[in-house]
Amino acid sequence: MRILITGGAGFLGSHLCDRLLGEGHEVICLDNFFTGRKVNVAHLRGHPHFELVRHDVIDPFKFEVDQIYNFACPASPPHYQFNPIKTTKTSVMGAINCLGLAKRVKARVFQASTSEVYGDPQVHPQPETYWGNVNPIGKRSCYDEGKRCAETLFFDYHRENRVDIRVVRIFNTYGPRMNPDDGRVVSNFIVQALRGQDLTVYGDGTQTRSFCYVDDLLEGCLRLMNQTETVGPVNIGNPGEFTMLELAELTLKLVGGKSRIVHRPLPADDPRQRRPDIAVARRVLGWEPRVALEDGLQRTIAYFRTQV
């Protein structure tokens, strides 16, 4: 197949390029390089089935493709809050442009949605049937509401225009090729520990997240894309749940060194807890994560040792 990946030079998108090329597909990687980096796909230059296109998803684009994966959107809070209006535009216009293209060329189109659609959840763990608890006017809203609106567009194009959609809700995912300056917790803690700096735990560190290794995440995404039983939304994430203090302590144990844990103010609207209910992924996709947090962190630390 010929497959378009928007945001293909980012952390997840670049691994997806590798996976799909490895399966023998042609890949068009479209990116505006806001948070993505050419170095993430540098090893693919010259590959006969790979094309890299600099383009912004808020402007229309046309490619003759069989499948589209829409991953374009900054994912870390500092980056998506840097230009919040642009973040909403990227999610909403990007979705419209992907869906319009999918409709014209009859491609299957995949949306990288997020656990942020659940906001600061009052149901725990979060099943796909939960509608969420999202602040519509806060600093995270540009991302959360942009992604929620993108889901709305996907389901309306599906109902109104029979566009063949798939929607995944991705829970916090980590691994090699995260941007060291990205500001997300896993990359921050590892980079801080490797540099001998103190680890910055926001708030008291009792808030929880569930961390999925990139290979597991992509396996779930590919299974969702290539089956016909459900269009989603399907949660993909690792149900193992950790406090930020536990993550900081584990990172210190694995990296070694003299760093200590320091506390910094908790950002506004920071969700208290997050853990995916993955019963749907288990039942429909036969998927569950395989990589334990400690193993995935070891692999990610090995990558960052080459970067910092």
Ligand code: NAD
């Ligand atoms: P990332 O920031 O590394 O990748 C995003 C990519 O999109 C980058 O290459 C960036 O340059 C590109 N991009 C941003 N705005 C664009 C625009 N307007 N036009 C074209 N390209 C644009 O982040 P990631 O972790 O790889 O996330 C990829 C996708 O997965 C995002 O849509 C994100 O919302 C979603 N997601 C990720 C996670 C996670 O934990 N990693 C969790 C939930 C959802």
Ligand code: UDP
């Ligand atoms: N966090 C932290 N220290 C950091 C960066 C993040 O304690 O240096 C916390 C943050 O407040 C949140 C959690 O880690 O509670 C996950 O943050 P991240 O930005 O990685 O993802 P998200 O909040 O979008 O789930």
